Amino acid sequence: MSDKLIDIPSAARLRLDGTALVHNWRTLDAMSGNASAGAAIKANGYGLGAAEVVQQLQSAGCRDFYVANWQEAKEIETYIGTDSSVSVLNGVRAEDMPFAITSSAKPVLNSMEQVQRWRNIGRSCDIMINSGMNRLGINAEDLPAFDWNTLDIDIVMSHLASADQDGPQNIDQLDQFVGALQHVSGKRVSLSNSAGIALGQAYHFDCTRPGLSLYGGKQRPEFSQSIRQVAFPEAQILQVRALRAGDKVGYNAKYVATRDHSIAILALGYADGYLRGFSGKGIFLKDQRALPVLGRVSMDLIAIDISNAPDLLESDWVTAEYDLPTASGQSGLSQYELITGLGNRYTRCWA
Numbered sequence: 221m222s223d224k225l226i227d228i229p230s231a232a233r234l235r236l237d238g239t240a241l242v243h244n245w246r247t248l249d250a251m252s253g254n255a256s257a258g259a260a261i262k263a264n265g266y267g268l269g270a271a272e273v274v275q276q277l278q279s280a281g282c283r284d285f286y287v288a289n290w291q292e293a294k295e296i297e298t299y300i301g302t303d304s305s306v307s308v309l310n311g312v313r314a315e316d317m318p319f320a321i322t323s324s325a326k327p328v329l330n331s332m333e334q335v336q337r338w339r340n341i342g343r344s345c346d347i348m349i350n351s352g353m354n355r356l357g358i359n360a361e362d363l364p365a366f367d368w369n370t371l372d373i374d375i376v377m378s379h380l381a382s383a384d385q386d387g388p389q390n391i392d393q394l395d396q397f398v399g400a401l402q403h404v405s406g407k408r409v410s411l412s413n414s415a416g417i418a419l420g421q422a423y424h425f426d427c428t429r430p431g432l433s434l435y436g437g438k439q440r441p442e443f444s445q446s447i448r449q450v451a452f453p454e455a456q457i458l459q460v461r462a463l464r465a466g467d468k469v470g471y472n473a474k475y476v477a478t479r480d481h482s483i484a485i486l487a488l489g490y491a492d493g494y495l496r497g498f499s500g501k502g503i504f505l506k507d508q509r510a511l512p513v514l515g516r517v518s519m520d521l522i523a524i525d526i527s528n529a530p531d532l533l534e535s536d537w538v539t540a541e542y543d544l545p546t547a548s549g550q551s552g553l554s555q556y557e558l559i560t561g562l563g564n565r566y567t568r569c570w571a
Contacts, residue, residue, distance in 0.1 A: 231456040231487030233567040235539070236268055240448035241434060242280045247446045248430045249281075251417050255424040258284030260413075260431030262292060262309065267493070267562040268435060268451055272570055274299045277434075286429055290316045293325040300324065307346050307375065311356065312338060326374060330356040332366070339370055346375040347404055351396040351411075352389065353381040360396060363403035373406035375427065383415035383423075384439035390419060418442040437555045438545050451559060453540040453566065455488035455504070460526070460534055469523045470515030474500060481527045484511075486538065489520040493561035494540065497551030498522075503541040511538060 249257035259282050260266075265273035274285060274296050283304045287293050293308050300306055305326065311334045312320050312327035320327060321341055328346040329335050335358070338345055347368075350357030357378060378397045382389045397411055408426035414433035416423050418440045433443055436450040461483050469475040469483065486504070488494050494502070494517060502513035502522075509528040526532045541547065544555040551558070 230565060230567040231458065232492055232565055233454050233537075233569055234268070234562060235452040235454055236272075236568055236570045237448070237450050237452070238272075238276050238570050240436070240450045241268075241273065241276055244434050244436070244447050244450065245277055245280055245282055245430070248414065248417055248428070248433055251442075252412070252428045253421050253424050255410075255412075255426055255428050256284070257417070257428045257430055258282060258286060259434055260286040260429055261296070262286065262288040262431070263560045264292075264295075266431065266435045267560045269568050269570075270296050271299050272568070273434075276570075278304060284427055284429075286431075287325070290319050290323065290325070293323055294319065297323065297325070305374070309348075309356070311348075328356075328375075328377065329358070329371075331358060332362055335366065335371070342372070344372045344374050346377060347371075347373055347406065349376065349378040349397060349400045349404070351378040351393040351400065353379055353393070355379070355381075360400045360403075363400055368404045373404070375408045375410050376401060376404055376406040377410040377429070380411065380413055380416045380419075380423075383413060383419060390416075390423075394423060414443075415439040432544075432556055432559065435559050436544050437559065439555065449543050451542060451562065453488070453492075453494065453542050453562065454537050455486040455522070455540070457484045457532060457534055457536050457538065458487050458521070459485045460532065461485065471518060472516060475515035475523070481525065482530060483514060483523050484526045484532055484536075484538070486522045486524060487520065488522050488540075489518050491519045492563040492565050493558075494522065495551060495553060495557075495561065497553045498547075501550045502547075503550065504538040505541055506532060506536075506538050510541075 261270045264270050285306045289310050309328050311330040328348050330348045348357040410427045412423045412428040414430040463477040467477045496517045499516045504511040504524050506529045511524040514523045548555050
């Protein structure tokens with residue numbers, strides 16, 4: 221048998237809960253009121269696998285999908301149904317045009333230069349308005365000088381910068397966006413990301429664009445009970461070691477044993493997205509028994525204290541505590557970094 225045909229199982233896997241994913245989308249769709257919830261699937265479905273996310277959410281009824289660039293649009297095009305749409309949030313560069321004009325995806329036009337590039341194509345597009353975030357988007361003062369009826373505009377959108385907080389910027393952006401809509405119109409209007417959905421009906425318009433909360437993120441208290449965890453990183457034990465008091469563990473001896481106890485070495489590290497912020501703070505679990513991370517997380521390996529699970533052996537599996545708000549508190553990393561940074565060495569296992 222050719223070596224190329226031998227399957228080599230990974231020692232790290234992502235257990236992915238499709239039921240939780242669909243539940244989260246339905247929850248956000250219901251919270252959107254009369255607006256329909258789409259799904260941001262950029263960054264490979266926030267690290268979980270865009271193709272699988274698209275298929276599961278389409279089956280649940282989701283019809284609008286949002287990617288960052290045309291490479292991402294190309295990767296999912298065979299999974300998109302004829303009654304679904306894909307919006308490319310980063311717009312359309314000159315380099316994108318050869319593929320973009322053949323693709324069923326729509327560019328989100330972010331500048332007047334992009335508008336001029338697309339205006340004679342005769343295909344649908346979306347428009348991004350800068351309502352104060354000053355990232356991508358057309359400034360309100362540039363809108364009156366152009367005849368927007370020359371474009372086939374599906375969604376006119378903007379993006380909230382601080383929807384995870386209650387503050388004046390949300391109201392300011394809403395007011396600026398509503399003002400801009402006097403000059404440009406489309407078939408639909410969209411403002412809210414995941415957190416924006418929780419701000420209420422005034423922010424919903426026709427369609428919402430949840431991202432992080434689809435995948436278990438909880439940026440606001442309104443999500444604390446309703447949004448479910450989707451991704452569960454799991455790692456295999458490569459070795460069990462018995463420490464004596466005074467033994468040191470890992471780089472720079474950041475852990476020194478104060479007692480005799482056993483540890484397990486896991487096949488996981490910052491190359492897999494389990495970053496150094498978890499050093500000495502992260503928790504793994506076995507049957508709800510807590511197994512603290514000891515010392516510094518390295519590229520491929522982690523040490524955990526298995527005092528609470530002395531029955532663990534080489535080749536057993538343990539699960540990272542990766543509820544996103546909890547893991548964010550442990551590591552100091554944002555929920556976005558935690559979910560999108562999950563590496564490509566995991567076997568992704570959808571349940």
